[in-house]
Structure formats: structure tokens, C-alpha cells
Amino acid sequence: MDDISTSILFLILALLICCSAFFSSSETGMMSLNRYRLRNLVNEKNRSAKRVDRLLQRPDRLIGLILIGNNLVNILASAIATVIGLRLYGDVGIAIATFVLTFVILIFAEVTPKTMAAVYPERIAFPASIILRPLMVVLYPFIWLVNGISNNILKVFGYNPEAGSDSALSSDELRTVVNEAGAMIPQRHQDMLVSILDLEKVTVDDIMVPRNEIAAIDINDDWEQISRQLIQSPHTKQLLFRDSIDDSVGFVHARDALRLMARDQFDKNNLLRATKDIYFIPEGTPLNVQLLKFQRNKRRIGLIVDEYGDIQGLVTLEDILEEIVGDFTTTITPQPSDEIHPQIDGSYLLNGNANIRDINKEMGWHLPTNGPKTINGLIVEYLEDIPDANISLRLAGYPMEILEIENNTVRQVRVIPNLYQKPKSD
Template identity: 35%
Template sequence: MTVSFDPSLWLTAAAILALLLVSAFFSGSETALTAASRGKLKAQADKGDKGAEVALEVKEDGERLIGAILLGNNVANILSASLATALFSRLFGANGVAVATLVMTALVLVFAEVLPKTYAITMPETAAARVARPIRLLIRVLSPIVSVVRALVRGMLSLFGVRADPDSHILSFRDEIMGALAIGHSEGTVDKEERDRLLGALDLHERTVEEIMLHRSQIEMIDADAAPDAILRSVLASPHTRLPLYRGERDNVVGVIHAKDLLRAVEKLVRGEDGNLSSIRDLDIMSIAKPPYFVPETTPLDEQMREFLKRRTHFALVVDEYGDLRGLITLEDIIEEIVGEIADEFDTDPEHPIKRTESGDYIVDGAMTIRDLNRALDWNLPDDEANTVAGLVIHEAQMIPNEGQVFSFHGYRFEVLSRKENRITRLKIRPL
């Protein structure tokens, strides 16, 4: 069978190649604009990259973006397949349809799908900035058709009880950052310390003062009615700069004494005209004490940190809904949730709360918070029912265990090593 290669065949072949290029452009644009990070595009736009700025604008309405690209891509693919069928039918007769299907499948797969999408996924922000302007023009041109298609799709989805909201995001920015940190750590590009610091900052709004406060049983307090020289000795012997003052009972906090304020008052008395060491007995401790600052135990940590900075204070007493004293919290406690433990020369307990034995078990202080244990060892013990490791054991056991008792839950083995009154002070933990 002889076929004359007239100009129409060459025009058809050229049209097919042009449509494949258009399809490749749409495929690459779709991948680039959907995979490009908003954060990276914003950083590029802030540096003056107009393409990145347009890309951000285009990504605002993801539903309209995808609709316009898919519409153009499908028109290009269908039209190229139709022209290829006509072309190969003229060349091969009845076998033309089969040949056209094989050839176009290979061409579309390699040159219109895999190749452009591989390029786009390799450098999504760069590709997105390059294609943003023509895609924005395409969206404006096809806007009426896309609107009709979108309304039709939403109507069909509503029949199945599905509501499409273009303003909602499947993952919040916080979840995206946490996922990126987890991937970076698993791949070795993000250190554990860096990951913990960033996650600690992200978690502040989800955690409350109650979770990290120093419990009232561990608060060092001073009796406001004690002799001034005894108060001075207690303040100088304490590793803390600020100490609560109570009167009568420990729940009745009447002020907070700062070591520097006390020393200034003592220096003023001693250096006075009739001043000497015995003048300290005349010191009125309440005249130099600051009023106590109380906060609810349910206050989120990020809000409490803002309050500390706003009030220019670092110390607060925590109360429950009945106004009873529960503990205290400092700005340092909140910062430690981000950067980890902060130790200085006045810390009296340098012993690490976690020790590993030769057998692979971990000796843990019962008062250690579950969050700190998880961060230190990359574990995933739940902290929704208890704040401390001892509290978790008591909650799961539904009792106060005795020394030597062993429990297994959440994939770990817990052995009570020591107990003081009703408090579990030391545990041995091993992953199962």
C-alpha cells in the first residue's frame, strides 16, 4: 500500500508534538505548584522574586488551580491522541488505531508525564516560579469553564455527604513542620537536639502550666513571721533567687522575697548612722517583699511566657480552680521545655534523672515528667493521663505499688525500686 506524504501529514505530526509539549508543560506545572513549599516561595518573594510572588498568589485557590491545569492537560492529551489516531490510520490502515495507542502511550508517559514531573519535583520552587505567570493567565482565561466544572463536582460530592472547602488545609503548618522535622531526623539531616528544641517551641500552646510546674511539696518557702536573721540565713543558704513567704500555713502565701532586695535592705540597715549587725533584727521583711503573682494551673505555656515577658517577672505561683496552691512555675521552666535542662553553679541536684544499666534497663526518677523521658530516649509513652512517670504507673496500676512490684504496659516493663510514703521515687524501665 503506497502512501503519499502530503503536507497535511507533516502538519498533523507537528501538531501532535506541539500538543505533547503543552501536555508536558501542564504536567510539570501541576507538580511544581502543588509540591512547592509556601515557606520557601515566601522567602524567595521577600527577596524580590516576582515569579515566586505570583506562584504564591496562584496557590491561594488550589481548587481553581488544579481545575484549570487538568482541563488544559486533558484537552491537550485527548486532542493529540485523536490526531495520532487519524495520522496512523492513514499510514497503516485498520492497524492504525493499535499503533497510535502504543506510540501515544509511550510518548505521553515518558515525555508528557514522567520527564516534566521528575524535573518539577527535583526543584519545585524554581519550576513553580517559572510557570506561575502563564498558569495565572490560563486560570483567568479558563475561569468560567473551571467554575462550572467546580460547581458540578461539588454538587456530585454533596450527594455523598462530602463538602469541599478550598480554604481548608489537610495538614496545618505546625503538622507540616513536625513531619518535616521527623523526616529530617530519620534521614540524619536534623540533629536530635535541634529537633527537640523546635518541637518544644511548637508544643507550648498545647501544654499547660500544671504539666511542668514544681509541685507544692517541693517548694522551698520561708515563714514571714520568722526572725529577720533566720530569714536572712535561709535566703543565703537557698540556691534560689526568689522565695515565697507564707504566714500561718503554707497555702497562705503573702509575698515573694528576692535575694537582691533583701541584701539591699540589709546593707542599708548595716551602713546607716547607727547601723550594725544587730540592726538586722529591726528588718521588716514584708516591706521589701513583692506581692505574689498567681496563675491558674490550666494556663497554656505560650500564654504564660507572654505574661512573664509582659509583666517583666520570672516567677508565679500556680493555683487550682479552688484557689489552693498547687505549685510554682518560672520563666526558666518554660524555656527549658524548648532548649532542654539549664544547669548552673547553684543547682543542688547534678545527678542525671536517667541512668542506664549494663543490662539495658533505665533507672528513672519517679518525679521525672513523661515528656522529658520521651524526649531523652525517643520513646512514646502517653502523657494525657499523668505528667510524671510515677503518676503513669499509679494510673495504670490503679493503686500505689510497693517496692519490687512489676508492671507491663504501653510496650514497656516498669519495676518499682523505691517508694517514700505514697510517692514512687525510683523506677526501672525496659522496653519490651
């Protein structure tokens, strides 16, 4: 009879260890679920996901249920193991039972099931919810009592467990989620999503065409020269000004100019009448804000002005879209930048007016972008003077050689990236 009783006790002990493993894996599985994937499954009317979501709406009650069940079966297992130890080995059996049971629970009821649940949370949490849901109803009075005491203790320390946690993602957190999406999102789409998030960190000053590079027409020039510029211009819209670009008149569309030519009305007066008023953009405007302003005002091009009203540059809707999808090109194979010229020795020749952000993006470099926008501006700021040609320097860890100076600006620079050394942080 004793042998039969001991065998039954062993079976009960094994069952309790299995129950402990269930509660341990359920806790880890529930807490390890991807909440955004769970919400997506709930929206798709997945029954298991909806059941789990209801349980997770009050995590304090769910944790209370799991811990009550887990501690209950562990205490019962300890009591039964003690009885088995006493029957088999007498008083020494208590110590043996304690040691063996601790080892068994640690391996089979804690580490192994929790590791499995952490790796495959959905496979554990979804089936477990079938059992946890009715248990929540059966044990609710006991859970309510335990949670009430626990929550009041937490409130003493300034915590409100019923408020729940804020699961909203910041832009930096969302950027991390996109970057870690792996094969679930194609790399090209990841780059575009990250570029959209980066729009708020980039201003129109970073992508504008500087005023000295704006292709514009002086309406006071000879008419033949104006006609030649309009015909040869690669742009669909051309800026007209009087003597100085700060005295801009407006933009004329190539379509309107061609219409005047077809009607034999192509002269200065008619050209001025065909101009569209100028849309001005304050400098420092973030790209995400400007994109919405372009859409709201039905504009595609604007002039950037500083606090004194002076024109600093020009930006188009296409420039902003290129920050998201990359440069537009009419050829299948991407063309190398006109401002970066690779050399046989591994160095690169850069034009002084090259945009630093574009260089960093194309070459994978880390030149500072929180100050001047061009290589010329960066070098002048670093040296605090207009340098002479044939001067070498190390800027932000990159060895550079100034090759050409023209009109008090750096026209060409040689950069040797293979000698790059990361600057030491203070």
C-alpha cells in the same frame, strides 16, 4: 509529494506531542509548588514567582487553560496519527496508529514530564508561566465559557471553586513542616520551634515544683535559723510563710536581704517589709498562656493554687523558658539528672518524685503523662494502693521494681527499659 507531506505530518505530530508534554508538566508543576516557599519568593520580588502566584490565584482558570490546551493538541495529534497510519498501512494503519500514539503520549507526554515536574516543580512552573500567562489572555473567552459551565455544575453539588482553599496551617501541621525541614533548619532550632508549639499542650502543673519541695522559710522560726537559710539559699528569691506554706507572706529577693544586712537593719520586721506580694496562678494554665501573663504582669515567679485556693506548687519564668531551649547550665558539658541513676546492668534507678515528662524527654521513654506527674503518683494510681518495697510490676510496658518506701511514698524505683514491650492497643 506524498513523501514530503508525510514527513511534514510526522514533524507536526512530534511538535504536538511536545506541546502535550508541556501542558502535562505545567499542570503538575503548578500544583506541586510549595505555596509557602512561593509566597516567600513573591515577598522577595521574584518576577517569576509573582507571575506564577497571579496564575494560581484562580486555579480553576489555570486548570481550564491547561486542560483545553492539552486536550486540543492530543485530539489533533490523534487525527494526524490516523492520517499517517492510513497513508502508510491502509485501514490496518488506524489500529497501529492508535496503539503507537497511545504508548508515545503515555511515555513522552504524560508520565515522564509529570514525574519531572513533581520532582522539580519550580524548574517547570516558572518558565511555563511565561507561555501560560499570554495564553490565558488569548483564550480567556473560551476558558470563561468552560469554567462557567464547570463551576455551575460544581455548585449543584455544594462546591464553590471561586472560594479557594484554606491554606492556613494548624499547629500539628506546622509541627510536621518543622520536623521535615531537614538540613534547612538546624536540629537544635527545630527542637526549639517544636517546643514552642508544644507549650499549649503543657500546663504549669507539669513543670511546677511541688509544694513539698518548695524551698521556703518559716518567718516564725528562730532568727538565726532564718538568717542561715537566707545566706545558704541557692535561689535569688525566697518564699516566706507563717507555720504553713498555705499562709505564705511573700517573696523576698536576696538583693533586698543583703541591702538590709549592709544597713545593719536585718531583722524580722524589716525583712517582712522587704517582701513582694505573691502572684497566684490557677492550676491547669497552659504554658503559652502563662508565658504571656508573666510578660504582661512583669512577673518571674508565681504560686500555683487549686480551685480551693490551696497552694500546689511553684513555677518560674525560667521553668517555662527551659521547656523551649532546654535546661540552663553553667557548665559546657551537660550534667546527668540527679533523679536518674544508670546502673551497670543497663537498668536505671529513679527517684519517686522524678517528673515523668522530664524522664520521657531525657531517656526517650513513653511513660503516660495524662495523669500523675511523678513516678510515685503513677505507681500509686496504677496499683490503687500504697505499695510495699520489693514489689515488681510492669507499667506501660516497662518492668519496674519498687526498692524503697518512705512516709507512704515510693522513694526509689528500678526500671529495666531493655525489657520494654509496647502495650497492645485495644
